[in-house]
Amino acid sequence: MVEPVPLNWEEVARVYGRKIYNFAYRLTGNPADSADLVQEVLLRVRKGLESYQPGSFDGWLWRITRNAFLDEVRRKKRRPQISLPDEVDRWDIAASPSADIEYDRLSIGDDIQKALLELPIEFREAVVLCDVVGLSYEEIAAATAVPIGTVRSRIHRGRKQLRDVLS
Amino acid sequence: MRHAGDTISAYLDGELRPEEVHRLLEHLASCGRCSAEMTALQGVRSSVRSLPMIELPRGTLPEAEVTPIPLRRNRGFIAAVAAAVVAAVIGIAALVTPPPESISVEDLNSRFGARLSLDPAFGPAKVLVPETVELQR
Numbered sequence: 001m002v003e004p005v006p007l008n009w010e011e012v013a014r015v016y017g018r019k020i021y022n023f024a025y026r027l028t029g030n031p032a033d034s035a036d037l038v039q040e041v042l043l044r045v046r047k048g049l050e051s052y053q054p055g056s057f058d059g060w061l062w063r064i065t066r067n068a069f070l071d072e073v074r075r076k077k078r079r080p081q082i083s084l085p086d087e088v089d090r091w092d093i094a095a096s097p098s099a100d101i102e103y104d105r106l107s108i109g110d111d112i113q114k115a116l117l118e119l120p121i122e123f124r125e126a127v128v129l130c131d132v133v134g135l136s137y138e139e140i141a142a143a144t145a146v147p148i149g150t151v152r153s154r155i156h157r158g159r160k161q162l163r164d165v166l167s
Numbered sequence: 168m169r170h171a172g173d174t175i176s177a178y179l180d181g182e183l184r185p186e187e188v189h190r191l192l193e194h195l196a197s198c199g200r201c202s203a204e205m206t207a208l209q210g211v212r213s214s215v216r217s218l219p220m221i222e223l224p225r226g227t228l229p230e231a232e233v234t235p236i237p238l239r240r241n242r243g244f245i246a247a248v249a250a251a252v253v254a255a256v257i258g259i260a261a262l263v264t265p266p267p268e269s270i271s272v273e274d275l276n277s278r279f280g281a282r283l284s285l286d287p288a289f290g291p292a293k294v295l296v297p298e299t300v301e302l303q304r
């Protein structure tokens with residue numbers, strides 16, 4: 001099935017920006033890195049749309065997203081930076097008018113977020129693409145370039161580890 | 168005996184073929200360990216799925232406006248409540264207010280005329296009402 005493709009990158013930003021941000025946020029737990037990733041993905045989408053071949057748009061977009069994410073992780077490993085502690089990000093948020101509401105929203109699921117960060121990246125990525133982004137196994141397989149059986153096994157093992165960490 | 172393994176997660180995600188579902192449910196009926204795992208993983212899955220969607224920080228998308236969807240949902244709810252309250256008030260008013268008798272053109276003319284005589288600024292210069300029209304309730 002060919003899905004309707006957003007015509008331009010602004011539309012991609014409008015429709016997918018928040019999802020891309022949440023994907024990155026759940027993988028890293030870091031708001032600033034996640035916002036950077038959204039911008040990097042949209043740059044790549046803008047370039048890529050010119051040569052886009054009709055097919056699974058979600059598969060295409062999420063492949064770009066996770067590749068951008070992995071590149072970012074590799075870059076950070078090469079050039080280790082002093083990362084800001086969590087509290088600083090929270091202060092940033094506290095400067096905005098809806099600070100209390102947003103803080104409450106962020107602290108719901110803090111334990112689950114911490115547990116996610118303990119998973120090996122392959123499992124974390126598969127679980128987040130499935131349960132946060134809402135992709136099918138087939139779309140996850142396309143995005144992560146592994147067979148569907150591997151997706152299924154990663155999601156299952158990821159969830160079992162989450163269960164062990166959370167219990 | 169072979170345990171259910173990752174077919175449990177695939178089942179929860181609706182990713183099993185009907186015959187695989189059948190086989191899994193048959194196995195769960197006789198395997199306490201896999202049933203317990205199913206329950207636990209169902210809980211884990213819904214916890215992750217219920218993580219709040221976080222809004223993009225302002226300025227992440229310099230050229231594109233992003234509509235915050237949850238606010239919309241709240242607005243819809245408030246609008247629905249407001250509409251329900253208005254509807255209820257109208258309903259009660261309709262019940263409490265006695266239905267008017269049929270009003271004739273003469274009645275209207277006399278009411279309008281009374282107001283006109285007291286308040287020169289009220290009303291248009293001339294009211295055109297066809298004489299045969301009778302307003303029914």
